[in-house]
Amino acid sequence: xxxxxRTIHFVSLGCAKNRVDTEVMLGVAGLEGFVHVEDPAEAxxxxxxxxxxxxxxxxxxxxxIFEMAQFKADGRCEQLVVAGCLSQRYxxxxxxQMPEVDHFLGSSDMLQLGPVLSKRAGRMLVGNPADYTMxxxxxxxxxxRGHSAYLKIAEGCNRSCSFCTIPSFRGKQRxxxxxxxxxxxxxxxxxxxxxxxLISQDTIAYGRDLPRRPNLAELIEALGEVPGLxxxxxxxxxxxxxxxxxxxLLAEHPKVLPYIDMPLQHAATGMLKRMRRGHGxxxxxxxxxRLRRRIxxxxxxxxxxxxxxxxxxxxxxxxxxxxxxxxxxHLGVFLYSKEEGTLSGTLGKEVPEELARRRNRExxxxxxxxxxxxxxxxxxxxxxxxxxxxxDESDFLLEGRWWxxxxxxxxxxxxxxxxxxxxxxxxxLVAEASDYDLVADLLSxxxxxxxPPGVPRPARRxxxxxxx
Numbered sequence: 131x132x133x134x135x136r137t138i139h140f141v142s143l144g145c146a147k148n149r150v151d152t153e154v155m156l157g158v159a160g161l162e163g164f165v166h167v168e169d170p171a172e173a174x175x176x177x178x179x180x181x182x183x184x185x186x187x188x189x190x191x192x193x194x195i196f197e198m199a200q201f202k203a204d205g206r207c208e209q210l211v212v213a214g215c216l217s218q219r220y221x222x223x224x225x226x227q228m229p230e231v232d233h234f235l236g237s238s239d240m241l242q243l244g245p246v247l248s249k250r251a252g253r254m255l256v257g258n259p260a261d262y263t264m265x266x267x268x269x270x271x272x273x274x275r276g277h278s279a280y281l282k283i284a285e286g287c288n289r290s291c292s293f294c295t296i297p298s299f300r301g302k303q304r305x306x307x308x309x310x311x312x313x314x315x316x317x318x319x320x321x322x323x324x325x326x327x328l329i330s331q332d333t334i335a336y337g338r339d340l341p342r343r344p345n346l347a348e349l350i351e352a353l354g355e356v357p358g359l360x361x362x363x364x365x366x367x368x369x370x371x372x373x374x375x376x377x378x379l380l381a382e383h384p385k386v387l388p389y390i391d392m393p394l395q396h397a398a399t400g401m402l403k404r405m406r407r408g409h410g411x412x413x414x415x416x417x418x419x420r421l422r423r424r425i426x427x428x429x430x431x432x433x434x435x436x437x438x439x440x441x442x443x444x445x446x447x448x449x450x451x452x453x454x455x456x457x458x459x460h461l462g463v464f465l466y467s468k469e470e471g472t473l474s475g476t477l478g479k480e481v482p483e484e485l486a487r488r489r490n491r492e493x494x495x496x497x498x499x500x501x502x503x504x505x506x507x508x509x510x511x512x513x514x515x516x517x518x519x520x521x522d523e524s525d526f527l528l529e530g531r532w533w534x535x536x537x538x539x540x541x542x543x544x545x546x547x548x549x550x551x552x553x554x555x556x557x558x559l560v561a562e563a564s565d566y567d568l569v570a571d572l573l574s575x576x577x578x579x580x581x582p583p584g585v586p587r588p589a590r591r592x593x594x595x596x597x598x
Contacts, residue, residue, distance in 0.1 A: 137206070138164040138247075139173035141198065142273070143191055144181025146329050146365070146538075148214060149273065150264070150282045152179045154240040155213065157269025162247040166271075170198060171205040175247065180216035182299065184467035191216045199230035211235065211246055218299040221256040237300055238262035238285065259286065259301035266314035272321070275518050277553030278537050279323045283311055283349065284330035288339075289368070291395075292406040292473035293438060293466065296331060305330075305337050308344050308352050319358035322553060325516055326353065327363045327536060334368045347375040354385045360555055361516065363536055365391040369409065369417055377424045387533045388425045393433040397452035398445035401438060404477065411448065418456050429534035433462035436493060437486025439477040441466075446489050453496055459504050460540045461497045463490050498565050505563035508532075512557050515543055515570065519552040532558075532568065541566035548572030 138159045142152035155177060156166060167173050176198045180191035191214075201207040211233045217224055218236035225234060233246045236256035245251035263285050272279050286301040287294075315326060328350075330336065337344040346364075353362055362385050369392055379386045396402050399410035421428055434449060453461065465486050468475045513532040521529035521544050528545040535541055543558070546569055550556050558570035 135163055135165045137167045137173045138175040138177065139167055139170040141178045141194055143179060143194060144183065144187060144215065146280045147282055148179055148181060150280050151214065151240050153270045153273055154264065154268050155243045156271035158241060158243045159247060160271060161269055162244055164247060170201050174206050175209045175211065176201060176207050177211040177213060180212060180214040182216035182219040183296065184469065186467065188216060195228060195231065202230060209233065213239065215299055217256055218259065221254060225254060259299065263304040263306060266310045266317065274537060275552060276322050277516065278325040279318050280329050281311065281315060281326045282329055283333065283336050287331035288335065289332055290406055292404060293435065295469050295471055298471055300331065303332060303335060303339050305340050307340065308349050311349060312352050312356060315353050315356045315359065319356050324359060324553060324555065325361040326359055327365055329365045331366065332368050333364060333366045334370060345373065347373055347379055350379050350386055354383055359385060361385065361387055361533060363387045363389050367392040369394050369414060381425045388427045389429045389534060390421065391431040391536065395435050396449055398448040401441055401445050404440050405438065406473065414452065429459045431460035431540065432458050433464060434493065435464050435466050436489040437466040437481040439474055439481065440479040441481050450493060450496055453493060457500050457504065458497065459501065459534060463493045465490055502563060502565045505568055508560045508568060509563050510560065512559055512573065515556055515558045517550045517552055517554045517556060543568040543570050545570055545572050
């Protein structure tokens with residue numbers, strides 16, 4: 131009788147970029163003969179891929195490590211591995227304070243999991259992040275629903291935002307070549323992926339560090355030629371002037387979704403200066419206006435920080451006014467976190483936590499009716515929907531995302547009728563809208579609307595939407 135495969139459990143914390151790193155480690159584990167188990171109590175090895183960006187993320191990472199350490203006493207766990215940004219940022223401190231942890235890997239040491247699993251490695255394996263850039267040949271196991279995946283186009287960041295610690299533990303920007311990214315995208319498409327979400331720390335700066343200096347538009351054009359891919363979506367764009375070539379792709383290319391994720395962080399000129407963002411509020415008004423004019427069907431996601439040192443009530447109200455004017459489709463609001471090693475942490479004039487939380491709540495309450503109104507404008511129109519599978523609402527319903535909803539952050543669309551396979555892209559007629567989600571009815575392949583029993587067909591509004 132053959133020996134049973136060894137078991138491993140992963141916990142991935144933090145951003146989508148961290149998730150890709152976890153997927154690479156899953157691939158490494160597979161090559162070493164390990165099978166992933168959902169229950170940590172059944173795992174012989176547990177890996178926690180940590181986030182070390184801001185205070186709450188660090189607390190979550192530490193709590194998770196201690197929670198997983200319990201399985202060394204109560205479960206089958208023989209090795210506890212801590213990887214990612216937290217161990218990259220605090221290797222000596224963690225090593226001294228967490229004797230329960232058997233191995234530490236940094237933010238760019240995913241491939242070192244191989245020697246760990248074969249028991250050929252020491253305890254401290256945190257390396258220099260500049261020594262690694264992901265490659266298409268790296269093993270990777272997709273953890274999203276099989277038809278959607280993230281494509282990490284670069285590592286690190288060259289920006290110097292005053293509140294951010296990421297360059298200190300992720301290193302300078304290291305872009306992957308166009309050819310390498312096309313190879314990975316092709317392999318993903320062959321595995322059934324139809325939606326690619328492009329991510330990095332600074333996506334708009336893609337290619338500036340490479341010898342030939344390819345730009346983001348060139349990369350997108352190349353990815354658009356990959357057979358099988360249907361949707362390409364851009365995340366983490368920096369608010370600088372976007373090239374005409376990139377705008378044309380967003381407005382016209384049949385595979386490039388007219389969707390932009392661009393964290394703006396603030397809108398008051400004084401705050402942007404303290405944050406060292408390299409521009410003032412006037413440029414943001416001009417940028418949003420240009421994007422709306424050049425991309426008529428644009429879906430715009432952004433995020434802001436409230437409670438940064440020195441933020442006055444007047445500056446916060448400037449931000450509120452900007453959010454009302456810009457009418458973002460999706461918005462995230464984050465509380466400032468004081469981090470050692472940042473310029474913002476030395477500025478003084480700290481905003482009281484309760485005041486920062488009030489501003490957070492107020493800004494989200496400003497956004498709520500905007501989000502709902504933009505979704506209500508879709509009622510009575512047809513949209514293309516990527517079917518994800520059975521709905522969380524009921525086992526008798528399907529759910530998915532229309533092209534204006536990115537995975538995991540932008541809500542969902544519940545499909546009230548019909549049948550479809552996960553991974554299909556189908557047309558649907560939008561029937562209802564809430565603050566962040568939609569309800570729609572699938573249309574048949576020939577475009578007919580098949581109502582559930584006793585449900586009248588909703589009135590169709592004359593709204594022209596781009597067909598992808």
